[in-house]
Amino acid sequence: MTYCVAIKLNEGLVFCSDSRTNAGPDRVSTYSKLHRFSIHGDRQLMMVTAGNLATSQAVVAQIERDLKEDAEFNLRKASYVADIADYVGSLSLREQGKHRGGAVGGGFNAEATFILGGQIKGGDPELYMIYPEGNHITASEQYPFLQIGETKYGKPILDRIIRPATPHETAMRCALVSLDSTMRSNATVGPPIELLFYPTDSLSNTSHYYKFEENDPYLVKLRHSWDENIRRAFNELPPLSLVFGADI
Numbered sequence: 632m633t634y635c636v637a638i639k640l641n642e643g644l645v646f647c648s649d650s651r652t653n654a655g656p657d658r659v660s661t662y663s664k665l666h667r668f669s670i671h672g673d674r675q676l677m678m679v680t681a682g683n684l685a686t687s688q689a690v691v692a693q694i695e696r697d698l699k700e701d702a703e704f705n706l707r708k709a710s711y712v713a714d715i716a717d718y719v720g721s722l723s724l725r726e727q728g729k730h731r732g733g734a735v736g737g738g739f740n741a742e743a744t745f746i747l748g749g750q751i752k753g754g755d756p757e758l759y760m761i762y763p764e765g766n767h768i769t770a771s772e773q774y775p776f777l778q779i780g781e782t783k784y785g786k787p788i789l790d791r792i793i794r795p796a797t798p799h800e801t802a803m804r805c806a807l808v809s810l811d812s813t814m815r816s817n818a819t820v821g822p823p824i825e826l827l828f829y830p831t832d833s834l835s836n837t838s839h840y841y842k843f844e845e846n847d848p849y850l851v852k853l854r855h856s857w858d859e860n861i862r863r864a865f866n867e868l869p870p871l872s873l874v875f876g877a878d879i
Contacts, residue, residue, distance in 0.1 A: 632651075632780060632781045632817065632819035632820060633648070633649055633651065633652070633664060633680075633681045633682075633779075633780035633781065633819075633820060634648070634649050634681075634778070634779075634780040634781045634782065634784075634785060634810055634813045634814075634817075634820045635647070635648035635649070635664060635665075635679035635680070635681055635746060635778070635779050635780055636648075636776060636777070636778045636785065636789065636806050636809055636810065637677075637679060637746045637748050637758055637770075637776065637777050638770075638775060638776040638789075638793055638797075638802050638805075638806060639748070639756065639757075639758040639770045639775040639776070639795070640775065640795060640796075640797055640798075640799055640802055641795050641796055641831070642798065642799045642830060642831060643756060643799055643828060643829045643830040643831045643833075644677065644748045644749070644750075644756050644758060644828070644829045644831075645799060645802045645803055645806055645826075645827070645828050645829075646665055646677050646679055646746075646748065646806075646825075646826070646827045646828075646829075647803075647806035647807060647809070647810050647824065647825065647826050647827075648663075648664045648665045648679045648810075648824070648825050649664070649780075649810060649813075649814065649820045649821055649822065649823075649824055650662060650663055650664060650821070650822065650823045650824070650825065651819060651820055651821035651822070652684050662684060662688075663825065664679050664680045664681070664687075664825075665677065665678075665679050665825040665827060666678045666679075666680070666691050667827075667836065668694065668695075668698070668706055668749075669835075669836035670706070670707055671834070671835060671836060672752070672834050672835070673707075673751070673752050673834065674706070674707075674709075674749065674750065674751045674752060674834065675749050675750055675829060675833070675834055675835065675836060676706060676712070676715065676747065676748070676749035677747075677748050677749055677827060677829060678691075678719070678745055678746065678747045678748075679745070679746045679779065680743060680744070680745050680779075681743065681744045681745075681779040681780035682740075682742050682743035682744050682763065682779075682780075683727075683740060683741045683742055683743050685741070686723060686726045686727060686741050686742070686743040687743045687745070689722075689726045690719060690722045690723050690726060690743065690745070693722050693726075694706065694719070694722070704718060709751065710751070711751065711754065711757075712747065712748070712749055712750070712751060712754070712757035712759065713757065713759065713767075715747060715749075716747050716759040716761055716767045717765075717767070719745055719747055719761050720761045720762075720764075720765030720766060720767060721765060723743055723745070723761065723763065723765060724764070724765040726741065726743075727741040727742060727743075727763065729741075742763035743763060744760065744761065744762060744763060744779045744780075745760070745761040745779070746758070746759070746760050746761070746777050746779055747759050747761060747767075748829075749829070750829070750831070750832070750834065752834055755831075756829070756831055757769065758770050758775075758777060759777075760777040760779065772795065773794075774789070774790060774793065775793060775794070775795050776789050776793050780820070781813055781817050781819070781820050784812050784813040784815075784816040784817060785808075785809030785810060785812050785813040786809070788805055788808055788809050788812065789805060789806075789809055792805045793805060799828050799830075803826055803828055803839075804853070806826065807824065807826060807843075807850070807853060808853065808857055810824055811824075811850070811853065811854050811857070812857075821845070822843060822844055822845040822850075823842050823843060823844050823845070824842070824843040824850070825840070825841075825842050825843075826840070826841050826842075826843065827839065827840045827841075828840075
């Protein structure tokens with residue numbers, strides 16, 4: 632399992648992802664799920680992945696190969712980020728199709744889900760979630776974020792905090808808390824955590840990027856502060872004696 636979140640703000644795009652792909656009793660595996668594609672001054676694209684690792688790695692490899700070989704369609708030739716979302720969806724479907732009805736067996740699941748975001752010169756930053764079926768959706772105005780993987784534990788804070796006008800530093804902290812809350816409740820989601828902010832119109836690969844290991848001092852401090860403030864806020868909730876009277 633994994634957890635990735637991407638946020639579309641007036642100031643730019645935020646991406647946050649874990650790196651755990653296996654958490655068995657005797658083995659923990661990690662792979663980066665945040666991928667960046669840069670054509671400096673013209674377009675910047677970021678993508679996070681969840682689901683079958685072989686499928687997502689094959690899709691990323693094909694994107695890079697098509698770009699290197701100047702294929703009929705590649706990232707450089709797209710006019711819109713939505714066109715690239717269609718392209719990623721088709722690559723994913725093609726890769727999944729290799730395993731349907733084969734000797735692997737009916738229990739094999741090659742599905743993968745992607746969040747693609749970025750900006751092409753002359754356009755606005757865009758954000759899309761690409762389903763295993765190849766189609767995609769974009770983030771809403773009211774709740775401008777998308778999640779893939781183990782989404783339920785980290786969603787409540789995003790619902791409460793994230794709006795288009797949210798400052799990017801606030802959104803980055805919110806994404807970290809969202810991911811840390813997920814790690815606390817699900818052992819299959821784990822560090823390193825990757826965090827990236829792409830500023831609108833920068834069209835540069837010098838985005839704000841950081842990788843947090845499990846015992847990173849900032850991550851530890853953030854976790855402890857969040858726990859303490861949650862307990863304090865809970866203890867300050869109105870008492871039930873207001874409903875049941877003093878005898879409760």
